[in-house]
Amino acid sequence: MKEKLYLYDTTLRDGQQTQGVQFSTAEKHRIVEALDALGVDYIEGGWPGANPTDSAFFDEVGKTRAVMTAFGMTKRAGRSAENDDVLAAVTNAGTPAVCLVGKTHDFHVTTALGISLEENRENIRASVAHLVALGREALFDAEHFFDGYKANPEYALACLREALEAGARWIVLCDTNGGTLPHEIGAIVREVIAAGIPGARLGIHTHNDTEMAVAGSLAAVDAGARQIQGTLNGLGERCGNANLTALIPTLLLKEPYASRFDTGVTAEALKGLTRVARMLDDILNRVPAKQVAYVGASAFAHKAGLHASAILKDPTTYEHIEPGLVGNRRVVPMSNQAGQSNLRRRLADAGLSVEKGDPALARILDRVKAREAEGYSYDTAQASFELLAREELGQLPEFFEVKRYRVTVERRKNKYDRMVSLSEAVVVVKVGGEKKLSVSESMDDCGNDRGPVNALAKALAKDLGPYQSMIDDMRLVDFKVRITQGGTEAVTRVIIDSEDGQGRRWATVGVSANIVDASFEALLDAVRWKLIRDGAAS
């Protein structure tokens, strides 16, 4: 029989304290749905009354499997819990559970609140009792608890006892400024339990200011706490909160946690974790961080040649878990340290089956190495890598030939005396024995100048004769440029991400001292890859 370990998600409340993050009501509902499917026990939805979005969210929120929780603060001194309008706004949200933050650090009581130590204890007691009288599950968030306990353990514990005796289901120990190390958290939680607060009523709330919020949460669980508060992707004030996206797989897949605890997240739900993490990035319009534990795109990427060949023999050699358990997957990228086994695997991913020992493998590796020394990067630009390999394997049709191009960028005053820019590109290609001249300018449908690369992309894709229909659904979605060292000279590397109507997305690379040339090379690769994928015949 496993012991229950509770997961409390505060993405919608503390997570929203992240710089630049502000969820809309609709986004909050999407996140609630994902959290509920994942199987967390509590969802903290926000602070009703603190802002219009949070209030609107609670008005609309439907039934959830998880216990929906409203956040607020203990009543202020000098009025009763029943007559505190801030507290009333919180309880009026009607959630089954309410979490109230309060002070337990004597210094904060006197400095930040400016009230007596006894008044603060009374505020905690009366607020929790008020929630209980309303029939709500009460949680008490003990702000700055660890610092408070270090400064004045008697007072900090007395505050916890007020909440407990007033009927709080949970006492949550918060390391509000994130400065407490895991070994201290473990020791203090043990002391709190020894002082008579049951571990089954204790929660832990950590921040990542020393990059140890996950370890600190586990230290508290090791010491006896039975609720973990955290956020998806570790969102939160400053360096963020404890990252549930990292904690959940560890709790389900690693010992002693896996055998000992039941978290409410099933093995099946865990397979959706990577998708949940990416969905949140999508809502935030962020590029997902690659090196994130368990769910990052690089979490199971094997770049070193020695690692990659061992992985082919047995994945457990360099993988601590099977990537599919968290809905992630293995990546064996190309780099100048990669071996032939790595290369064959990558070619297979591109649908190119090459026999072991084929001399083309060595040629491909040599060309990749030489090109990377010039500044190319095939780790990211899988489509350009595939074209290079196809060329060495004699499987790259020449669909068309670019004879020349010219781009002009001009900036001058228009007739209204405003400075305006316009770019024009001419591309000359030979396709099916026929010479085609195309010209485009950089103006978009709204009359805005989109620059020379845009003009060039349009001119190149304007008339490719028999192939035209295949590239009509292509579009350039991202464009990254950096200056790098190619041999002894600084060169420009351009990576272009393209997308098509079938939802395919591919990356190509171009390198040149001339940024327009580098861009054109990457554009050409993007078009050629698309033609191959769509099965064009040369």
Next chain:
Amino acid sequence: MKEKLYLYDTTLRDGQQTQGVQFSTAEKHRIVEALDALGVDYIEGGWPGANPTDSAFFDEVGKTRAVMTAFGMTKRAGRSAENDDVLAAVTNAGTPAVCLVGKTHDFHVTTALGISLEENRENIRASVAHLVALGREALFDAEHFFDGYKANPEYALACLREALEAGARWIVLCDTNGGTLPHEIGAIVREVIAAGIPGARLGIHTHNDTEMAVAGSLAAVDAGARQIQGTLNGLGERCGNANLTALIPTLLLKEPYASRFDTGVTAEALKGLTRVARMLDDILNRVPAKQVAYVGASAFAHKAGLHASAILKDPTTYEHIEPGLVGNRRVVPMSNQAGQSNLRRRLADAGLSVEKGDPALARILDRVKAREAEGYSYDTAQASFELLAREELGQLPEFFEVKRYRVTVERRKNKYDRMVSLSEAVVVVKVGGEKKLSVSESMDDCGNDRGPVNALAKALAKDLGPYQSMIDDMRLVDFKVRITQGGTEAVTRVIIDSEDGQGRRWATVGVSANIVDASFEALLDAVRWKLIRDGAAS
């Protein structure tokens, strides 16, 4: 008397296993310089012989305060250490220390290497003895040690003893696949020490696959290990290595580490940590992650209203350390009082003294906000920020006016039937009432095309009349381009770093949908800033 704790940096070797990371030799030298100034004890420079960049790096590397270390692997079975060419390439780099990775997990010995357990022990012994005979400091990287120890502790320990008895200064316990939790690391390190391997000879090498590499490193130190291996910004294979940028401040500022250990990093060097972290991101052309412990731009950002007002009363309420200790700074919402005092400090940095309460402060804040919403970034481009502020303060002379420009990029076959590119730029300025037309092309002294921005920079700086002598010593040293969101449209942001003969280096920013326009704007700012600094009169 404090005990010595050694820091071993592997940014240049294991850090380069990060997907998409490939340092040039010049970049490696810049990183070595920063690490040496920071005060780490060992710098692992790469694997000599594994690729041309690493070999070139060791050929050129000069004297460092830190012990320069070459990485390689133990000799292969069936040949002597003296006759192993892979090992010879490593020792031939001539570094004072050499770190060799070898197997200690019986399963890997038989599966990945396919040799007998005894042969593997012999490979370790003979390789370390060979290094010692050559007079080098020997380090043995025990790959997969924790998994190996769990599977077969006797064999894993026997491998360590081979290295130790052959004269290895350090035995580094590696959690290669990143799956071992801190409590297991602590327990196993204790057992290894109890089995007779002295803690003073033990190093720890962790990976961040469960987001606990930092905690795992500290657990090993708590158990007695005295060397920590890690990387700047936590670069590394998969989820990265232990992040030295987070570990170093914890070791220097937090107990029991601060009182107990001497790491070689001084309090003064620690103040450069944020700058080192940002420099590495700059080399990688990455947007620095904001929520990173200690050095992230949000690490001391206080968004919650309650927090921000408490911070004004007493910063220790929500800050676990003083941000300046790691060279970072506090960020409070621009809208309030503290926002304005921040701004005044930044203006003072630029030599602009503005009185408290000056209405220009609010105007500058508004313009910065509006421009940042369009895609500008004044965090990095201090020189452009200064020009913006000067404009609001009425302290920006108009040295010259750009009337128009035109750039042409052409690519076609030359008379030898090779594709060649050439760019040409015409810039028309009005300076001192006189109109000046300048034209330049993108060819450098060696006959190579350097692209349109180069042509434009040359044309702009070709004839500025009375100011010409002041800009003759300017040169463009770096050029970064990123696609970003400006309002609803994707725009291009260009950051240009310039340098002059007096060793000054400054950054300017330009934003436009058109990359050439964005570049031109940043170039113009660079010239104007230089003229102000050199005291040009309009």
